Amino acid sequence: MGKKVGILTGGGDCPGLNSVIRAAVWKGITEHGFEMIGILEGWKGLLENLTANLTVEDVSPLWNQGGTILKTSRTNPYKMQDGADKCLNNFSKLGLHALIAIGGDDTLSVAHKLFQAKLNIVGVPKTIDNDVPATDYTFGFDTAVNIATEALDRCHTTAASHKRVLVVELMGRHAGWITLHAGIAGGADLIIVPEKPFDIEEVCNRLIKLKESGKDHALVAVAEGAKLAVKEDKDGTFVLKNLERDPFGHVKLGGIAKVLADEIEGRTGMETRSVSLGHIQRGGNPTAFDRVLGTRFGLAAIDLIARKDFGKITALRGNEIVAVELEKAVGSTKTIPDNMMPLTEFFAPQLTKEKG
Ligand code: F6P
DSSP, rough: OEEEEEEEEOOOOOOTHHHHHHHHHHHHHHHHEEEEETTTHHHHHHTOOEEEEEEEHHGGGGTTOOTTTTOOOOGGGGSSSTHHHHHHHHHHHEEEEEEEESHHHHHHHHHEEEEEEETEEEEBBBBBOOTTTSSSSBBBBHHHHHHHHHHHHHHHHHHHHHOOOOEEEEETTTHHHHHHHHHTTOOOSSOOOTOOOOOOHHHHHHHHHHHHTOOOEEEEEEETTOOOOEEEEEEOOEEEEEEEOTOOOEEEEHHHHHHHHHHHHHOOOOOOOEEEEEEGGGOOOOHHHHHHHHHHHHHHHHHHTTTTTOSSEEETTTTTTEEEGGGGTTOOOOOOOGGGGGGTTTOOOOOOOOOO
C-alpha cells in the first residue's frame, strides 16, 4: 500500500469540483502510487472520521458532473470545542500522509491554520465568486457566468415584450465578478456591484433617461452584495435574508433585486419585476473551461504532494498553473479593481453632471 492521501471539498459547492477530484485521484493512484481516500462533508469529515476509499473506477465517470461526490459543508473546526485537536488526532488516526483541501477563502483559511499546526496540506481554490486573491480565476466562475448570461438573455425578450424593467440578482457575496461579466455578456443596461455603493435616485434617473432615449424596456444586473448608499454611512448597507451568520461569520445575503424593483416601480412608474437566480448559478454541469481548469488544478495538487511541497495552493496565473503559499490565498477578498470599474458604467445611460 502506498501513502494515504485524503481529499475534501468544503464551503459552497461549485461546478468543477469533481474534475479536481477525478484528476487528483487518478494521477495519485496511477502515477504516484498513493492510496486515495475521500474525507466527506468538508472539515466535518475530518472531525467525525467520515471517509470513503476512492478508486480510478469511482472517479472515471466524473468528467462532466457538477456538485461534489465528497459532499460539502460549511463546518469550521476552529469554531468548535477542541475542533482543531480533533482534526489533528484524526489525521494521524486515519494514517494520512497528506491532505488536499478544495475550497474558497474559508476552507483554505482552516487549511492554512492546520498547515501551521504541522499537517501536510495543499489547497485548491474554488468558488463561483472568483474572489480568491492568489489566482486569476477559480473554477466554477465560468459556469456561473454562462448560466447568468443565458438568464439575462432570456430576461431581455420577456422584458421587451412587456415593456418592463427586469432586475436580476446574481451571486458573488462581496465581489461583483459574476455580475460584471454576465452583465456585459448579457447586455444589461445597468450593472450594480458591491464594490461601489449605489444611489437609488441615480439608478432611477438612468432608467428614465433610457426610456426618454426611446428604449421601452431595461435590464438591471445587481449583485446580491450590492450596497445601498446611505448618507450617514459611506460604506452603504446590505439587504439581508436574515440576521443569521454562517460558521465563518458571513451574513446571509439576498433580496436586493426585489427591494430595488419595488423602489424603481414606485419612483419611476415603470412596470418592474425581479428575479433572483440563486443556486441555479452553482448547479449542473461545469463548462469545458471549468472542467479543464479543475483537471489542471487536481493534477498540480497531487504533484505538490508527491514533491512534499506542502502549505501551497494551486493557482492560475495567465495560462500557467503555479503554486502559491496558502497564506497569500486567505484573509482577503479579490474584488473588481478600480481600473475595471468603468466597465460597469460603459453601456449605462449617462447622466449629465451638474456644474459647480
Ligand atoms: O460563495 C459562494 C456562494 O454561492 C455565494 O455567492 C453566496 O453568497 C453563498 O455561497 C450562498 O451560500 P449558501 O449556499 O450557504 O446559501
